[in-house]
Amino acid sequence: MTVQLLFFGATADITGEREIDFSIKKNSRASQxxxxxxxxxxGLAQHKLLFSINQEYAEGHETLHDGDELxxxxxxxxx
Amino acid sequence: MDFCELTYEPIDIxxxxxRIVLPECGATVTLDGYVRQFTNQRETLHLFYEAYExxxxxxxxxxxxxxxxxxxxxxxxxxxRLGKLKIGDTSVVISVAAPHRKAAFEGCEWLIRELKRTVxxxxxxxxxxxxxxxEGEQTTNSE
Numbered sequence: 001m002t003v004q005l006l007f008f009g010a011t012a013d014i015t016g017e018r019e020i021d022f023s024i025k026k027n028s029r030a031s032q033x034x035x036x037x038x039x040x041x042x043g044l045a046q047h048k049l050l051f052s053i054n055q056e057y058a059e060g061h062e063t064l065h066d067g068d069e070l071x072x073x074x075x076x077x078x079x
Numbered sequence: 080m081d082f083c084e085l086t087y088e089p090i091d092i093x094x095x096x097x098r099i100v101l102p103e104c105g106a107t108v109t110l111d112g113y114v115r116q117f118t119n120q121r122e123t124l125h126l127f128y129e130a131y132e133x134x135x136x137x138x139x140x141x142x143x144x145x146x147x148x149x150x151x152x153x154x155x156x157x158x159x160r161l162g163k164l165k166i167g168d169t170s171v172v173i174s175v176a177a178p179h180r181k182a183a184f185e186g187c188e189w190l191i192r193e194l195k196r197t198v199x200x201x202x203x204x205x206x207x208x209x210x211x212x213x214e215g216e217q218t219t220n221s222e
Binding site: 006010013048056073074076077078079 | 112128129130131133134135137159170171191194195196197198199200201202203212213214215216
């Protein structure tokens with residue numbers, strides 16, 4: 001299965017990526033996938049991270065599907 | 080009708096404030112948030128704002144829906160600017176129109192607090208010695 005992974009701000013700088021395809025096992029749990037992403041990009045581990053699935057904040061228990069849009073980012077700082 | 084916008088252009092504060100006025104309203108409270116020169120005794124040269132745009136718009140819309148549940152307000156306008164901003168440039172405008180000013184004040188305060196907590200927008204501070212992405216208080220959206 002492939003999910004689309006988006007990075008913004010600090011996470012884009014850390015990973016050097018804005019958007020990549022990421023292969024995961026079928027029926028992966030979100031928390032497992034997020035751990036795999038941090039393993040792939042260890043620089044992320046130094047920051048508090050937030051995750052979203054299809055533009056909704058993720059809690060981690062979600063089951064992922066082929067083509068899901070995931071994003072990983074640091075704590076927001078708008079306003 | 081509420082509106083939420085992201086823009087790379089300078090924000091017309093008066094336009095945001097006047098677009099939301101309805102006959103039932105008696106007051107509009109507008110927050111004009113702009114770039115400050117000094118933060119933690121460090122001088123900012125400029126800021127750069129980036130957003131996860133579709134999700135930011137969704138989260139802003141959720142905030143407006145929640146604000147209507149919490150406060151007796153009629154109409155909300157939110158505009159957030161992205162890209163490079165200089166000292167004094169407006170980064171965010173939140174206007175809340177209501178029949179009575181108390182609800183407008185409370186709604187506006189609530190909205191800016193929640194926007195800063197939940198909307199996926201990030202600010203990079205550029206100063207003389209370098210630059211840093213500001214990391215807010217980590218939390219996810221919740222009522």
